Amino acid sequence: MARRARDDLRTEVLDVAERLAVAGDRLSMPEIARRVGVSRQTLYSEFGDRDGLAAALVLRATDEFLDRIISALDGEADLHAAWVAAAGAALTEASVNPLVKALLTGAPSAFGDRSGPIVAAATxxxxxxxxxxxxxxxxxDVDLAADTVTRLVVSHLVLPGGPAELVAEKIATVVLRILRV
Structure with a gap:
């Protein structure tokens, strides 16, 4: 029961931190503690410090984002269709989730630039x-294709090259040409 309460608290804290980050506000431990209704010491015990909280938020956003992409890949039997689905899912998710877009594009955020680990994890x-x-x-070939697809998606987030469906199709075509399949 105590573990569930801790997990629920952690989720609530990260939800509040995400709302602040998306709004462009600084992640302030006292403000988050106030909004969640816990002591600052509780936050410091759970996350260490503001950087620890930011890292936990980035990790959660990254895991959720990458899980959606892998799910899109796994949902298709054909390799081309899988990459179209994955690139489309990535572009769509980033367009509707301001935290993910900020993290991937390196846009200024409440916790600095953390795109490097996300790009590495996606690759x-x-x-x-x-x-x-x-x-x-x-x-x-696998390493080259994985790196290329990740960087192309991020590139299209920074400077869109058309509708997500068209861009996803182009990205999938590049991946298959790299793989020579």
Missing amino acids: ERAAGYLRRSRPDLPDD
Whole structure:
């Protein structure tokens, strides 16, 4: 029961922190404690400090975002359709989720630039998907395709190249050409 209460508190704190971050407000431990109805010490005990809270928020947003992309990949049997779905999911999610967009594009936010770890995690998951679904592909091609798809998605978030559906189709085509399939 105590673990569930702690998890619920953690979720509530991160929800409040996300609302503040999306609004462009500074993540203030006293303000978050006030809004959640706990002591500052409770927050410091759970997250360490403001940077620890920001890291937890980034981790949660990253995991949720990447889970949606992998789900889109896994939802298609055809490799081209899978990459269209994944790129489309990434572009759509980032367009409707201001926290994800800010994190991916390196836009100024309440907790600084944290896009590097997200790009690295996205690249790693994309490569993992390819290795699972197509173990016959050369590792160098998989690594290149995974890195390219991630950077193309981020590039299109910063400077959109058209409707998400069209961009997703183009990105999928590039990935398959890299993989020579």
